[in-house]
Amino acid sequence: MRSGRVFNIQKYSIHDGPGIRTTVFLKGCPLSCAWCHNPEGIAPEREIIVADHRCAGCGECRTACPLGGSQAGEGPLPVRRDGCTLCGACVNACPSGARQMIGRVMTVPEVMEEILEDRIFYEESGGGATISGGEPLMQPDFLEALLAACRAEGIHTAIDTAGCGSPERLRAAAELADLVLYDLKALDEERHRQLTGASNRSILENLQMLDRVHGNIWIRVPVVPGFNADLDLWRGLAAFAATLRHVTRVDLLPFHPAGAHKYARLGRANLVGGIEPPTAETMAAAVRIFAERGLPVKTSGKARELVESRKPSAQEGAGCGCPEDR
Template identity: 45%
Template sequence: MDIRGKIFNTQHYSIRDGHGIRTVVFLKGCPASCVWCCNPESQGYDFDLYHVERFCAGCGRCEQVCPNSAISVVDGKAEIDREKCRKCFSCVDICHADAMQKIGTEVTVDEVIKEVMSDAPMYETSGGGVTLSGGECLTQPEFALAILEEARMNGISTCIETCGVCRKDVLVKAANLCDEVFMDLKIMDPEKSKRFIGVDSTSILENAAAIAKLPWVYFRIPLIPGINDDEENLQALADFLKESGNPRIKLIPYHVLGVDKYPRLGREYEWVRSSKGIDEIVKKAQEFMEARGIETEIA
């Protein structure tokens, strides 16, 4: 199938993104902009230039080939003027140290399915399959739906991970092509949601309600200290889950594993917080939700 889309990674042998051993295909682009995002390279729909400074040999080849004079070598390390950079990726082609990297590639549905099928023996023994993640996988709807359809035709279990910032009709169609759906419900209050994830939560909750009664849909909340771990947000979440007919939640502890990615993209990580004490925060949230009749699991 010649439908094309953009991905930025394919992770094999995952055991945290659905049942069994799974191949996770990360689609590029996300309409949300969570301040704590651990995959900033997933947000943009275009390809990105990633600079891993510790790999840089200071050879100056990237400076020589850059047609926009966007790179200079200072104190033995390449520095990028992001305003001048036009992402031609000439520096990536010339960099033997792999310090300059292109994030993202365009692939066809057939190419994705071929790679997914290479792990088929793992699926057969573990009950695993393919998981589409992101970014937000459903903002490339034609591409994502085609992968799900082709995977099912090949007998492969399907799963999506979504933030719910997508068209409702696409979400419903995708959910019905899946064996598992994991959807994040991060912030319930619309204004607070707009502030911290860049999107009003109203449409997210409407989307969640549209698929909530499907028994293979699981809602999740990444617990971010100081943003959504307060009792007001958790109470609103518990109320929604009970009203939706899907009274269960997966709690995802906050971590700082993606912090180093930001400077590699020429960006700053604005939500600088320690993950110290997160176990206690998760425990309190679990007790709070279970006391309100919500089945709770720590992811």
């Protein structure tokens, strides 16, 4: 029976494809984007997280640790401790639930049981299941098995990928998915390395391959002030995206610091501490660059109003390129 490592199953998701969805997050990602809002999904192995605000400082975790942690200090055991075997004794001993193990092995039927619970919502909203990460292509057998199981149940499927995997496995997964959400961060290879720690060469080649074999691709671009929020970077991505034939939507995703607290809880350095979300003006500038290439770019709220306010009149042109103009 196929199984894989899952770090979250998010119900009632409305940001990972059309309609109401269940998003399954697979653990492990080869990229290390500085702004990642799911840092608990980066490491492929399980890890411990401690929610300080729930910790009573009782020290039960130290007492329970077979490594003799009780002798090394007071209060909660630090996470990512040298020698930790991830036995889970400290998690089980924690009376407040402050200490948790992130990542659990689940079988395909176990995941499907959770997905199928909300079938009624998918049918009413045009939603379905999205397999995300981390990078879902790091567990390709499990990914394909989940997609096939959803398809057998008639459930709309999407994968959310950064394209980090073999082209063969990406193609195999995409053939089982109704929609591919494809994350892009930068076109320039060196810039991409600075932002994510990895080359984007295979990512771009994989997207070009995908465009030849799949008819429904949404490109997703994070907009992170101080990292990738600049006009030249957007122009490069827009020019590349415009060469593809099957991009049915471009989502520009404004950075939000909602996941920042997780870094401390995981014992990781937070590189985006103090970074604010992009302004509506910044988002509107990005939207215009993609729209000028004729791409079906999606935005909302104030940024959309700003784009609309600059829309040419009927005498001046056919529209700004937003979906409503088409």
